[in-house]
Amino acid sequence: MDGGDERFDVVVVGAGPAGSAAALAARRAGATVLLLDKASFPRDKPCGDGIAPHALDVARELGVTGLADGYAPVPSLRLVGPGGGAVARRHARPAYTIPRLVFDHRLVEAAVRAGAVLRRHAVRHIEDRGDHVLVDGAIRAGAVVGADGAYSLVRRTLGHAPNAPGHLALAIRGYATAPDLPPEQRIVTTPAGWPAYAWAFPIGDGRANIGYGEVLRGRSLSRAYLLERLATLLPDVDTAGALALRAHHLPLSTRRPPPAHGRLLLAGDALSLINPFTGEGIFYAVLSGALAGAAAAHGDAPAPRYRAALRRRLARHLRHSRAAAALSSQRWIVDAAVRAADRDQRVFDALIELGLGDGLLGPYTLASVAAAVPRR
Structure with a gap:
């Protein structure tokens, strides 16, 4: 028996920021979407609650506004280096602190308003059958987006273990x-x-x-x-x-599994998309979810579509964030970066873009940090 009492173009496992963004993008492409989560919303999620403007930009591209309503922007950041030096400067674009209890609920509500079906359900089994995916023996999907966190079932189904220490x-x-x-x-x-x-x-x-x-x-x-x-x-x-x-x-994104295979795609924490330089993950979650949902909505070859979209949008930045994480393993380099950012707003802005968005570690920033290293 083939199975699949219910049929959807896209099933999204996990309704956090990555999953909700995937559902929104798939709905915008005209797909039928089932959004599954083991918790009922609103629900808390342990996190720093820092929401960079980059994540809100992606949400607006998905047609979602008002995520920060009622929360005042936080205009500046103070960074204290391991040696005790500090820099305090204004953000080029203000960030927000929005509890995930609120932020995630608003985003999942937007997905439901867009036509996604939200259901509380803990997924136990996923089988990619080539021309479709069978979820728990009862739900047939054209593609499945795994947005189910650091210990993702979809990731395990693809044969990839969780990140090990060091990553x-x-x-x-x-x-x-x-x-x-x-x-x-x-x-x-x-x-x-x-x-x-x-x-x-x-x-x-x-x-x-x-x-x-x-x-x-x-x-x-x-x-x-x-x-x-x-x-x-x-x-x-x-x-x-x-x-x-x-x-x-x-x-951390320093050790990521392949993002997709067949009709199974990974997004957000399930793809190990946490910035190793800062620990930020909301922007990555919303962006990767949106790219995964758009790819999953196409019945033919969702995996290569998604891999190509991720490469275009994030590959260069992820290389630079990995390099920044390697450099920051040396405390004296971080102290030099703090001094350079304290001297120059451009360096501060570049580091913020690298740590909270999709910025790059450019020559000017590297030269400025090098110049801030004390000479013996």
Whole structure:
């Protein structure tokens, strides 16, 4: 028996930013879409909640506006280097801090308004049968987009293991009462456990999203250790009183599986699209989801369509972000970058574009950082 009591052009597994963007793009292409998630919305997702303007740009291209309504833009960023030097400058375009409880719900609601069918369902089995995909023995799909996170079932179905230490970070996040914090996003790096940093991102309602994370290097990191580092790096924030403290893994883009094969496509965290330079992932999620959804909506050869679209849009940037991550493994280079950004707004803007969007590590930035290295 062939199976497939229900039929959809595209089934999206995971309804976070990548999955919702995939559903929106597929609907814009005229496909029937089923959007599956194991949770009901609104639901929380441990994250820094930083939303760069680049992610909102992609959402607007999908016809979605109003994602930041009610949240004041955060005009500036303060970065403290591992050696203690700091730079504080205005963003070229303001960023936002929007709890994922709100952001993800707004995005998935937009997908439903666009005609996607949203269903709470934990997917257990996926089978690519060549001319279609069978989901849990009952749903027939022309293509499946896996937007189901760091431990993606769709990724495992394609034969790819989760990221290993060295290409995986662990972070803890909570919400602290912090009415006196200035309207700036703050990142405090530390030489202990390098590369590692804490953050404090004001939301605008008297609270701040706070957290600490570091790249895993083979040793386990306890909750107590993460909280101790958080308190040490943010001494002016009531970290002890923080609520909703949850830890999560960040699969870094330095080790990505192939993005698609046959009728199965990966997007967002399932594709290990976390910027290794900053830990940012929302822009990557929305962009890769949109590209995957558009490719999946075409019944013929969705995998090569998606691979080509990703190459055009992100390949060069991902090479540069990987190079930036390799350079930043040396603390003295990060300190030089902080000094260079403090001296020159152009360097600051370039680093922000590289870390939050799809910017490149250009010659001017490299020369400026090199010039900021202290001479012996």
